[in-house]
Structures are given as C-alpha cells and as structure tokens.
Amino acid sequence: MKARARIPLTNGWDHAMEVMSREIRSIKKSGRVLEILEAGCGQKWDLDIGDGGYVLTGIDLDPEALRIRLDKTKDLHEGIVGDLRTADFGQRTFDVIFNSFVLEHVPGAQQVLKNFTRWAKPGGLIIIMIPDPYSVYGFTSRMTPHWFHVLFYRLVLGWKNAGKPGYGPYKVIYDRVVSREGIRAFCGENGLILAAEYGMPSSHGLSNNSPKQKLVEAYKKALQVLSLGRLRSDYNDIIFIIRKPALAAEVDLPASDALHA
Numbered sequence: 001m002k003a004r005a006r007i008p009l010t011n012g013w014d015h016a017m018e019v020m021s022r023e024i025r026s027i028k029k030s031g032r033v034l035e036i037l038e039a040g041c042g043q044k045w046d047l048d049i050g051d052g053g054y055v056l057t058g059i060d061l062d063p064e065a066l067r068i069r070l071d072k073t074k075d076l077h078e079g080i081v082g083d084l085r086t087a088d089f090g091q092r093t094f095d096v097i098f099n100s101f102v103l104e105h106v107p108g109a110q111q112v113l114k115n116f117t118r119w120a121k122p123g124g125l126i127i128i129m130i131p132d133p134y135s136v137y138g139f140t141s142r143m144t145p146h147w148f149h150v151l152f153y154r155l156v157l158g159w160k161n162a163g164k165p166g167y168g169p170y171k172v173i174y175d176r177v178v179s180r181e182g183i184r185a186f187c188g189e190n191g192l193i194l195a196a197e198y199g200m201p202s203s204h205g206l207s208n209n210s211p212k213q214k215l216v217e218a219y220k221k222a223l224q225v226l227s228l229g230r231l232r233s234d235y236n237d238i239i240f241i242i243r244k245p246a247l248a249a250e251v252d253l254p255a256s257d258a259l260h261a
C-alpha cells in the first residue's frame with residue numbers, strides 16, 4: 001500500500017460539526033433561501049447553521065428512522081422515504097447536500113455520488129462523512145460480521161435499541177469508491193473540487209478514561225502497530241468538503257479556504 005497523504009484532524013465531534021456548519025453558513029446569502037438535502041438523514045443531525053434562511057429536505061431508505069426524525073426531532077421541512085441510488089428530484093437542485101455515515105452502507109455508492117453531482121447546484125457544496133476504511137475503526141468494521149457490530153453497539157456503547165428498525169448499526173458494505181482515494185478520484189473524474197478533507201477522532205459517546213474507552217483505545221493502538229502504521233488509530237472518520245464549480249465567476253471566500261489561510 002502507498003503512503004497516504006497527510007490529513008488535518010478536527011478536535012473531536014463538536015469541532016467537526018462546527019467546521020461543517022461554518023462551511024454551510026458561508027454560502028448562506030441574505031434574501032435567498034438555502035436548499036439543503038440531507039441524504040440518508042437518519043434520526044438527527046448535529047449541525048448548527050443558524051435560525052432560518054434554509055429549507056431542509058431529508059431522504060432516507062429506512063421509514064422508521066425517517067418517522068423518528070419527523071415526529072421526534074422535528075427539524076425537517078420535508079421528509080422523503082427513498083433510495084439515494086434511484087431517487088428522482090426532477091429539475092430540483094440543492095445548494096448543499098449533506099451525507100453523513102451513509103455511503104459505507106450502500107452497494108452502488110458510485111451511483112449515489114453521480115446523483116449528488118447532478119443534484120447539487122453549480123457553486124453548491126457536497127459534504128460527506130465516512131469512517132475511513134483504513135482507520136483501525138473502519139478496517140475493523142469491514143472485517144467483522146454485522147452481528148458483531150450489533151453486539152458492540154449494545155454491550156460496549158450501551159445503545160439499547162441497536163439493531164431495531166430505525167436504529168443502527170446498518171450493514172457495512174464499503175464499495176471501492178468509499179475511501180479517500182476513491183472520493184479523490186471521483187471528484188477528479190467528475191469536475192468536482194475537493195476543497196478540504198479532515199480526519200475526525202471519535203469516542204462514540206464512551207466517557208473519557210472509562211475502562212471501556214481505555215480498552216477500545218488500547219485495541220486501536222495495538223492494531224496500528226501490528227499494521228506497521230498503515231491503519232490509523234488517531235482518528236476514525238473522514239470529512240470531505242466538495243464544491244461543484246459555479247457556472248459564472250461568482251467568488252466568495254469559502255470557510256475551508258479561510259481555515260487554511
């Protein structure tokens with residue numbers, strides 16, 4: 001395996017949410033309603049893009065997860081039960097497509113990415129999060145069966161509803177495109193700009209320094225050493241900030257550029 005390009009890390013979950021929220025806020029314009037598609041919306045999101053000025057449409061294959069989102073979380077303007085591989089929005093396009101921890105579960109992820117490319121407005125943002133298949137966390141989830149994931153969520157993470165309708169974990173697939181290399185290549189081949197990538201450390205809700213968390217960290221470090229450093233233990237997930245080029249020269253300084261300035 002080739003040495004992998006370096007990746008900046010976010011400072012945990014809250015910082016990652018802030019980084020992505022800032023990206024979206026940076027394209028909000030007064031007097032214009034931002035059209036956001038949350039693709040594979042599940043039960044909730046943790047972004048904070050301010051009050052008003054946007055319409056949030058959620059789409060998900062799991063009707064029970066969508067029902068919880070609509071009835072309990074109540075933050076969607078519109079909820080659609082649908083498959084990202086085959087959904088049809090007609091001529092409708094979106095300023096932002098947000099896709100969090102979905103692609104690793106989809107056989108046919110390339111088709112989903114093609115649809116995102118079509119559904120995004122010129123100048124729009126596509127924000128994707130996936131577990132890095134070459135983090136110890138992602139590697140372990142690829143190499144272990146689904147029943148093991150359900151047990152891990154129930155017994156280690158303490159999710160009582162794990163495996164029930166509407167609740168994760170969802171079956172892990174990992175098509176070839178669902179990796180840093182795959183997303184980079186997809187962007188290059190489809191005229192998209194990969195504006196930023198971040199690695200995101202995550203404790204999955206385990207309290208700091210709890211025995212369970214220490215055990216998980218020890219396992220991750222051991223596997224990093226055994227893999228001769230090829231699997232990363234310092235972060236689990238990757239965030240991709242992708243931009244679809246604008247048609248005319250309309251240049252605002254986006255948050256990701258400001259971050260690197």
Ligand SMILES: C[S@@+](CC[C@H](N)C(=O)[O-])C[C@H]1O[C@@H](n2cnc3c(N)ncnc32)[C@H](O)[C@@H]1O
Nearest residue numbers: 040041042060061062065082083084100101102
């Ligand atoms: C791990 S959950 C993530 C949910 C939410 N985005 C989050 O970050 O909490 C994965 C979600 O993707 C949805 N999903 C999986 N395959 C899908 C597909 N082909 N089309 C639409 N949604 C899909 C699942 O139903 C589930 O709600």
